[in-house]
Amino acid sequence: MPIYEYQCRSCDLQFQWLVMKREEEKQVACPECGSKRVKRLISRVVYHVSEQDRLDSFDPTAPKTDSFYKDSRNIGLAAKKRAKQLGVDLGKGFEEKLEKLRTDPGGVIRDSE
Ligand SMILES: [Zn+2]
Numbered sequence: 041m042p043i044y045e046y047q048c049r050s051c052d053l054q055f056q057w058l059v060m061k062r063e064e065e066k067q068v069a070c071p072e073c074g075s076k077r078v079k080r081l082i083s084r085v086v087y088h089v090s091e092q093d094r095l096d097s098f099d100p101t102a103p104k105t106d107s108f109y110k111d112s113r114n115i116g117l118a119a120k121k122r123a124k125q126l127g128v129d130l131g132k133g134f135e136e137k138l139e140k141l142r143t144d145p146g147g148v149i150r151d152s153e
Pocket of ligand 1: 071075
């Protein structure tokens with residue numbers, strides 16, 4: 041399943057979008073500002089990688105770019121990597137919290153208030 045990389049023409053954010061069907065490309069919108077004026081970065085087609093692959097290739101000491109932090113799938117990656125190295129089981133609660141953080145960051149803040 042191809043994930044294409046796009047760049048927003050309004051705010052220059054680069055982001056990835058999973059395109060299942062050709063028509064869905066019309067719905068691609070910038071996650072930052074909502075603009076639909078995006079261009080596809082054709083040279084940088086990437087394919088879906090499992091979280092395991094992301095964990096394996098994740099280097100906690102490497103400098104992070106803005107796009108790293110804007111990619112919600114990277115939330116919690118550092119904590120998971122560290123826990124794995126230490127042999128710590130973060131438990132199911134952590135996974136749930138992480139999933140929530142990734143899908144609804146505002147909700148987590150609301151819950152903790
Ligand atoms: Zn934008």
